[in-house]
Amino acid sequence: MRNFTQFNICFFLLLIICPGWCFAQSPAETLKANGLARQKKATLFNGKNLNGWYTFLNKQGKDKDPDQVFKVENKMIHISGSEFGCITTNEEYRDYDLEVEFKWGEKTHKPRETAARDNGILIHSQGKDGAFSGNWMYSIECQLIEGGSGDFLVVSDGSGKFAITCPVAPEKQNGTYIYQPQGDTATIFKGRINWFARDAGWKDVKDFRGARDVEKPVGEWNKVRVIAMADDIYFYLNGVLVNRAMRVRPTIGRIQIQSEGAEMFVRKVELTHLTRK
Template sequence: MLDRRSAMKAFGLAGMSSMLPLRLLAEPPGRSAGEWQSLFNGRDLEGWTFYHDKVGDRDVHRVVSIEQGILHFLGPRFDRAQKSTMGHIATTKEWSNYHLRLDFKWGEERYSPRSLQRRNSGILYHMGPERDRLFPDCVEFQVEEGDVGDAIMVNTRGLPGPLLGGTPLWPNWIPALPTTYDQPQVAGGIARQWFRHSGNYENLTGWNTLDLYAIGDQAAHLVNGRIVLTVFSMINSHGAADEVRPLTGGRIALEFEAAEVMFRNVRIRQLDDSLIARLKQG
């Protein structure tokens, strides 16, 4: 990955221009991009599927509780005698070219097998249709203490945006940059690439706002209003070579991974062609 000095020397104003859309991204786009709509209605899981690893598609152990519009995973009502503590809820609808925004906050509880580890959750996006797998093919917007904003490519691949001018490249890939995908690490039958965030803006004790811009085969991760990671040229690489294709859409999921976590204000809006064109002008 390029450091600041070498990137600025090699690309000059290209690095500076990559920062210009930050101001645009930090504020919601105009009405022409479409109205915000709620993905979570604050009452129940209408529009979502549920999956509890080793249990199934019914919440028989009270993983989910909903109070005052807050979605609460593994809270006080959870059956603590239940050994399985991982799973997700996922939208029934597939999404592409969108801006997702939500708030999250950690609870206090951690469970086996991670009772001594960092609290962990995540947003899965561009997820495949599988409804009975803990980790379907997807991209993960990592939500873990100290790693909020990382990207984990799960049976998918991408090119991480290099640091130009001190912030991850966005929104255009510079032709002079490498286009070769790193080899993933394979464990448990899953191939993963892990791209690290730049800048730590997470609040460990209160609410945090996360934004995801997914545009074609690229994405930007924002934590409390700052871009911390970008990824380009995403592909669905799981399967035969002739099945590799650009990864541009899919379902969206919220994970529970052995730690108490809360979500609220889960909203989304489509990005129209005019706004995407503005973003890509740099």
């Protein structure tokens, strides 16, 4: 991958030459460049309970959470991480601007007790609960993991029903594509595409920090914004466009928030419907 200075110069020139090509620097610019209008807002988390969601846990199944892996306290969703699973919206959504605010807690659990804190926001989720590894529906994942928050994952069986296409760097990073706005496109049916500045020396260890991480340290709040319109997805972390996918399939589905061994707090889940102007 080119060095950081070359990357920024190319990115800046691209925006000047092709301002409507949608590699905008901010969510507002992305909405404007695509001619998108924000419409009705839906607050998916009311700060009081998990109305509008159901739980699914590997060992317990649907709507059985005796150990309160997911609970609401102090106007936050507290995810203990003690068992793999997720909360899932009752409704399916398409064409939206999703905002989520989260921070990591201190606790981690087996089998990832010493591994990087790991969760994710899964969108366009369809099919059977637990279809993937007994934990999650097939979906497109906006990854939240120490050092790798910003990655895209296609959580599926590789059959082609779920796919993303991203512009990527000429060379892979440890065998994985890495997002680069001006790169040639690559399509995947399972696996991941790393965010643009994922540290090449990333290790799956607790408290990992990359040299250019956009994610804030443990205990500080992060802001995720996912703009999903038609078959495009823009993934922002703390105001930075960290990844972008096109020709996404499917383009509609439920939203899941994972429990994957790490304690996490969520204080905002808000969705605004989008239409073309």
